Amino acid sequence: MLEPIVEVEGLTKVFKSLKAVNKVSFSIYSGEILGLLGPNGAGKTTIMHMLLGLTTPNEGEVKIFGRPLAKHRKEIIQEANFSSNYVSMPNSLTVKECLKVFARLYQVKNKEQKITELLKIFEIDDIRNKLVRHLSSGQQTRLNLAKSLINDPKILFLDEPTASLDPDIADKTRRLLQLIKKKSNISILYTSHNMKEMEEMSDRIIFLHKGNIIAEGRPADVIKRFKRKDLEEVFLKVAREERY
């Protein structure tokens, strides 16, 4: 049996009168990519923020590496990392300076070696001295991803990492992530609005709608259950509330 890295039990978040996440329970296993999908406002990002300890849940428990997040956040986050296309790196710093700052924050040993390695993996070695504000969106995404691997995390939270990338760069980014997962057996929680990407990337998916889990399983099984051709069609069915 696979070892659960993340265990979520009855997670609930209410903002004023809106139940953004409603008694959600799931696990993420070692070396697994779990895709969180659903229409806007489904609760994907809120769940991710709660797993990072950035938003406090109203109810429920999150355990990561077998330890309650509420009590052991610092130790847990030391072995986790995060990347979002909607969060930037300091734009007046160079690529290398950004990575140096985060290497210190995560107390990385052999900082220089790790930074050099990541710059090469993400093919941003040639722009190491370029200011973040002068980077293209593809380069910024690769920098964000490089930062998210600075501490060799065991669990990675990726919030729409390929949003706003052109198809070529998005494809390269996906391949790179799969390669990293294969090499380091990292677990990844992944959100995206690109259903093709979710099918391609995820070992398992969780379909959310208005804060509730409405389907869970391997992408092929979820598609079968909804009697649709692909996840895109499942998404449209859910978003247009044919049944939900």
Place this chain on the structure above:
Amino acid sequence: MRLNRIVALFFRHVYLYRRSIPRIMEVLYWPVLDLVVWGFITVYLAQFRQNLPKFIPFFLGALILWDILFRAQQGISVSFLEDVWSRNFLNLFASPLGPAEYIFSLMLVGFTKLIVTASIMAALAWFLYSFNIFLVGISLIPFVLNLIVMGWSIGIITTALILRFGQEAEVLAWALGFLFMPVSAVFYPVAVLPPFLQAIAQYIPASYVFEGMRSVISKGGFPLDELLWSLGLNIIYIVLSFLFFYWNFRVVKKKGLLVRIGE
């Protein structure tokens, strides 16, 4: 609490200031402008020195010291805003960085900026007006430290309020410090204030610092009472400001506002 993480954020700001002329200007421009304008006014008014003895040290000393308090406050609140403006805030708090480490790093950034600003102002005051602030004596140092701590307290509260109310509250980073100016008795003694403001002034650490400075300049000696009052109040306020920040940090996490800052 890890020193490494405090140093990491300190370097984030050093990198920023190292190559940003507008930010270097921010450290120097306003203090120097203040010193030049008010310095010459002081020189002019000093013609009436019979009526206003030791006018230059009173006025320029007050100006430099007030700037220390104001810069200490800004060192925290504006450095925090740098993270908000660059939409980097979430990256920082998704890391193992704790709120106390974050605040301590801002204090360190602010203190460094302050040393630079104060040194340049002191040098200019000496060069332009032959005013040597260190002639006030070694007793100035504990008073200056008290002003820095008061500036930090205001800066921490400002930061907590911006976290809570979002970027609409940004203006507080520049405004809140000045709210304390009238009751800090920077350029005049507490005695000239109306009674209700005098009552408020007795709870403001800076008022004891400026009274102390005037006492040193006019009478010499060491105003221990003023120093102790200022120190006591500062200890209370810095502790309260940290508690307020921590409480507020918990509230913004509960309300889901932490992840919205900078959006």
